[in-house]
Amino acid sequence: MDTRELRSLGLKATLPRIKILEILEQQTEFSNHLTAEQIYKILIKGNEDIGLATIYRVLTQFESSGIVKRHHFEGGNSVFELDDGEHHDHILCVKCGQIAEFNDDLIEQRQKEISLALGYTLTDHSLYLYGYCAACR
Amino acid sequence: MDTRELRSLGLKATLPRIKILEILEQQTEFSNHLTAEQIYKILIKGNEDIGLATIYRVLTQFESSGIVKRHHFEGGNSVFELDDGEHHDHILCVKCGQIAEFNDDLIEQRQKEISLALGYTLTDHSLYLYGYCAACR
DNA sequence: TTGATTGCAAAGAATTTGCACTGGG
């Protein structure tokens, strides 16, 4: 139950927060990576009277709480996805926007080696691949 | 000579374009990755009367011409660097902003394999590593 | 000369913030 999850984060279980969580959980066949605007439109369509500013605020809180991850894909706006704690990278279709996720131990390992060699202590990284998906090729 | 380079791209050798090229070529000990704003300030300091809008326009033209690359680092604005045709990735210090470049064949290779496996035709990618540099550790 | 280029100011797009009102605990 979302209500309990929110409480455990020290957040009141308000309607906007519950609705936004629900939307993020409903991963569509297409993508579970949504912009604030997209979430807003879904809510409007569902006759929920929730402001766009609230969506940004809630997503930012969720991000701070570690249950949502924010991505800045090329050119576009921020997109948000539920963060289950498992790291993964992304590959995006530049034509249709389709997003696939992957994780590769070899790349992860190599990144650590490179940082070390350059004298950095790695805290985070972002890897986005862009191309044409099978359908758009 | 920059004038010639600009002409060969079909661009008039105007003062703003030449000045901006010069700034990008002068890679400082700190970084050769600059925001439009930073370039603007450097020009102002040099008593050049060039508008910020012009800088954005020129950089965008340079990007189209393939002599400049634009990056969207985490959170911040766009940064620009001269594009010498050699691909490289970046590692940034989250504290002082220091940027190092690297290129790793193993990672490049692996990216291709992954795209292929997922049915994508790769056109581009961005890899940014974030951490603390030796000085900020 | 003359079309490309620029500066300025105004427009846009995405996101954040101020503030009075509302609702969850």
Add this chain to the structure above:
DNA sequence: CCCAGTGCAAATTCTTTGCAATCAA
């Protein structure tokens, strides 16, 4: 009941655009 949370509109930030003036070829 009371303060965290919200809606709305206004403010910010970064970037792009319209247009008359200017400049390189």
